[in-house]
Amino acid sequence: TCALGHIIDHTKPDITVLCELCKCFLHVSELKTHTIYHNALKLYKFKEVPNKIDVILRRRDLLIQRMQRLNNISTESYFKYVKTINDGFQILKRTIEPYMYAENGCLYENREASCVQGFSFVPRNRLFLSIGMCTSQNKQNKADMEDTMRFIDCFGGKEKFAYVGLFDGYNGKASSSLCREHFHDAILFEMSKLINEMNGVEAEETLINRLYARMVDPSSEFSNVKNIGDVYRLAYLKMDHLLSRGVNETSSVRWSGTSACTAVIVTNDKIDELLADLENDDNPDDEKKGRIVLGHIHVANCGSVEALGIRGGEAFLLTQKHTPANKHERERILGA
Template sequence: MAGKKPQPLILAVQRQYIISKLLSSFTFNEKILQSINNAFELIWKKEIPAYYKIFHNIDRSSIYSQKIGHLLIKGVSICEDRNSTWKADMSDKFTVVNNFGNRPNVCFFGLFDGHHGASAAELTSMELPVLLLHQLSKFDPSYQMTLEEKQIINSFHTVFREEYIAIEDLFSSINKKTRAMRSEYEDIHKAFAKAFWRMDRLLRLGRKEVSRVRWSGCSAATCVLEGSIKSPYPYKNWRKTNNYDRLAESSSSQKMPEIISGILHVANTGNVQAVLCRNGKGFCLTKEHTTRNINERRRVLQNGAVISSHEPYGLLEGQINTTRGLGFHGNLKLKKFVIPAPQTISVPIDDLCQFLILATNGLWEVLDTNEVTALAMTTFQMYKQIYNSIIRNKSSPANSETNITESDSDIHVLFQYNPESEECLSTANSKENLSNSKYSNNFIYNPENIERVPPEMTHHEPCSEKETYKPHSINGVPKSEKKSGTESFYEGAAEYVSHELVNAALEAGSRDNITVMVILLNGSEYQFLM
């Protein structure tokens, strides 16, 4: 060390590497890890001379804006951060599909939090939307599959055999307790259940897995948003009136009133959560399937699981805190308890719904639903004020005021399906082994056949340091330079809100990968005009 200046980054790199290895090994508890971290902090302060300038909170977040043509959506943005202080790799993946099933005003959103690697999350982000679309098209012909999507489904025929399909039907069947709640959305919830079940079966093939003893898995939150336009005056009633012709003639000069509404279908397993903000109030639409959930703890313990005590809520079999998810097939004992049964729910979407937020565990481990909702509302208002001040400097348009009619802020659940855990566990020890099948050797996503994925499906791909960027900004607020008017406002607002939520999680001490998807809905327009 004599005669040489100390390297300030060496200790930081060593600390990051050791903490990541210790966290992945589950050898030490939180108290010991904190002691190790404190020791590194002391060495850091002692060894680095004052003339070195240390930069804290370097912004390494990546932002992805999505162009969505949907009646209910104003803007979509995804912001992610590896959280390099605690994580060596990024395991979160996301998928956005516009015009899902070749249906206008129908979008698919998926967010996947990888565990023990990104292989399961990556495959799920590509294949689960296709599996879901296949199930939806069986009972609703309006969902149409492309030739490429049909080829993907056909390549799975050796995996889903007759005996497997019988078990799958049992898994996705509605139990007796919810049989009385039959709804027009029951088929959609069954489609979600079968798609999750089939995706879990495909992950048993072990594609892209790098370890023989610890295969990856993932938590998942998926949404299908359907939008429609309705008239308050039914068409058949117009026909019955003598004034129909006069109404039709006057429609050219005066636009008929329209009501834009929709339905949001959500399915999740694990710790990826979805929050809907309606009329200023946040509603969590997903269930947390972890050892912190009392019902989940009871389920796994009754089936013989062991929950360790060296974490706040314990780790299932000493490995993970999630109790439902896709994958995890490397450990048969662990897989006995980690089931792929999704929690599903359908809720109406109207003009009072302001935004939908999907986020991985990195956000929810440090912030709750109310905090995230308040932060999103506040950052949206901050962006609006700066945006309006810039517009006023360029011109002085008349201020328009829009009054929002008061409405009940409660979310009305149209249909909810909670599958019985026992039915899922009964299939956990299936003896079917297809590890040597033709499918397992041939159907692997690679540069030669990646074009089989539909072109309108947007997947997350790992970014290099050069691809990581911070959006253009005005006084710290992201801005699109190519667009103008309200379109650029909502796109920039979605970017800003998602970015600030990620920053808030980092400041709050998150120790996991962080990915936040912000979907601004029509209700945000009223907030913009206020």
Template sequence: MKMSAMFIVSSHGPRLASNTGWQFCRSGLICHQGKNIAGETTLQKQCYCSLIKNHDCDELLLKRRIRFTKSKDGFVEHSRLFTSSVPNLYQNINKTRGFLSRKNCPSAVCTPVRQMGILSDPENKGKKQVGINFDTIGSWNNRINMPILMKESIQTGKLIPQIPLEKIGTASLLGRRNRNEDRYTIKKLSAEYLYFGIFDGHNGDFASAFLESHMSDSLSFWLSREPDESVVLRQSFIDLNNILARHLSTYCLDDEQFSSGSTATVCLLQHSTELTIGHVGDTRALLCRGGKAIALTQDHNPDNMEEKRRIESCGAAITPNSLGTPKVNGKLSMTRCIGNLPLKKYGVTEHPEIQIKKLDHGRDAFLALVSDGVSFVLSDQEVVDITCSCSDPKEAASRITDQALQFGSEDNTTCVIIPLGAWGKYSTDTGTIQYSFGRTFVPIRDS
């Protein structure tokens, strides 16, 4: 189908609404269908631009010394019109009007005329979107309606969304274990703070269930006394480990629960922008920024050289099991955790590793928390790609845990997906996603 549009250049005029697809310069106005912005027919020069090569139009433009340039984002076969009618170029208003060439027109004055109703977005990898993506002015274009935090938005000069707790996706599967030792928590601590946590128990679920029940109370206690979120997380980890140790020493000394322990990955989100993470063990926190996975935690395993030196300096031995996995004294596959009282004297500490990250809702799509049952078979980028292929966080959490079991995970699998401002912005294609070892992710699509 041939589409053509007639343009008229007037020397002065206000700007046109950008969502119509028209462009304007400081002193010139590109009008449509031979009328100015007041709707009056003008007698100025008329130029024609079409999506199909129009030799008559090209000849007319060449006669008037209008220079065209090739498009750089998909319209290679078609010309773009660069216009300007700077007043001082025309001393006499009755003289025939002309156009400046691209070479002589400043970038602040000349702007390209794009296909009507479709704009490009470099952060979306050059893909075209119907309508306008507002990322360039600090907002976002996604598929989840999020309320705006007005006070924070005014202070930062950018639109800051309020994370809707009901939109957060969660899933936890038993897998091939007798019981599920994974736990997770999502809670609003105050008008200022949101709390997300994931815990993976070992030697029973007593420690992980304890952290699920009491971590929020400890965080609230320290937040009322300490302004530094890093200190709040560190003190909460230490306090809960001590409380758990006293309980186990008093009531479970001769019980198998005495050696129970748990990993902990805890996130404090302040004003939807300041993210502080406290972490022990091998559960993980991932951030999707620009469609790429950013690891916010590091697994505390005996094969980490710094962790290994600390463990060996306390008199422990790092020995591998039959599968080659290194373990502390042949018993524990991590060097930091809450609980595991028999190994505390060998350097297995509850002191968390702290990470601070400032969120950018124009680029950050979601925050993911996963247990080692997921990360054992799926890489960080695979978790991000699967999530980007889903329509909502709840579907993504279920898909990730299912895929982990499909790829051979024998552990409990747990996943928490927290949508951020750019949710849905980096959606993958509707086809399958190919990865190494011949694995294929097949997104589930509506019929």
């Protein structure tokens, strides 16, 4: 391997080129990725890669903050530049922790052979530093990628709301694709009954809500929404009803299916005051930090897709798998 960790294929002619910037010899196959590496250094204004990732992270945050101050930049250009900044961060980070991306070739080259697709950006919701989503396909086991995902900023027309959906499809992509296109409409419509700030008028006329309204009387007790649990109960039931129609299914023997994990993130209206209070406190104790609520995450899942939370350096599950390994799920299946 070379200094940057690139694997040199010795079965090919050993032709090297001298890099004028770092004065090292490179195999010809490394030229493209090495150029990207130097472009990342130039973007972050580093002469060489720092020893600590925190230094790169602070520089990344500074670059993004400068972008956010620009008033005459289009949304498309903003997302494009932020993606460039994030890609540069990942490239420089890889030189410090190369083991982190041993199976992710797209960080240097977005080749079709890598089978990795993804995107990243900074949403308007203040609870997010950034959003990144990607999928990595194993063509040895699956010919086609069957997983889908969806992120919606300003969910329900308000910056304080955001929606995230992840759908793990199997036996085809029809089910996961339907979830990506329609699930959020069901959640938005039901949640707007509970939260007046959310605009669910347009969602009421969407396919998933109109079909369900024909089957169940919207004024019945079953359709009452009293809490977030009712929101997800009805939304998941609507999605299951839509999937049962077999839309876009190609097999008459076995239809596709999907696991799902959805979340709505809500920012506290007083987040600016809370952040300012924390910033002005030179030494806030853990008890004070624990009392500050910057927002809420309303999450629900079905199947084997799970949500993971991290607090104080400790990881914990926000959900449970709905598989026979789960005692309650096993009892439900046996009792059905």
